[in-house]
Amino acid sequence: xxxxxxxxxxxxxxxxxxxxxxxxxxxxxxxxxxxxxxxxxxxxxxxxxxxxxxxxxxxxxxxxxxxxxxxxxxxxxxxxxxxxxxxxxxxxxx
Numbered sequence: 001x002x003x004x005x006x007x008x009x010x011x012x013x014x015x016x017x018x019x020x021x022x023x024x025x026x027x028x029x030x031x032x033x034x035x036x037x038x039x040x041x042x043x044x045x046x047x048x049x050x051x052x053x054x055x056x057x058x059x060x061x062x063x064x065x066x067x068x069x070x071x072x073x074x075x076x077x078x079x080x081x082x083x084x085x086x087x088x089x090x091x092x093x094x
Contacts, residue, residue, distance in 0.1 A: 005032045006041040015058035019093055027090050028060065034067070034085040035078070047079045051087060056094075065089040 001018070005011040018028050034045045045051050048067055055062060066088045069078040078085050 001028065002031045003033070005030065006036070006043050006045065009042045011043050012054055012058055015055065015060060019059050022093060025092075027063065027092055029088075029090050031086065031088045034087050035082045036084045045087070046082075048075070048085075048087065051089075055089075055091060059094050060091040061094050063090045063092050 001014070005014065008014055022028060032045060032051065033041075034047060034051070037044055048065075052062065067075055068086045069075060070084040070086065071078070073081075073083055075085065077083075
């Protein structure tokens, strides 16, 4: 799911459905922006912890992740200053 979750009012529902469809041992890959307000973004992820919480509610765990600040800034500082971050993760079931 590349750059999809932020375009949904309720991304949790899609993540739960994806988990149901996942074969045993399968992997879900996601990318989504953090702190990236745009007219077509219906859901704004404000931090990595917001994404982690949503994934946990969906019954998914992060196997690997990568977060990169658009301005090559420390991630904690970028979140604090509301600087956009690109977030990538591979997920499996809990």
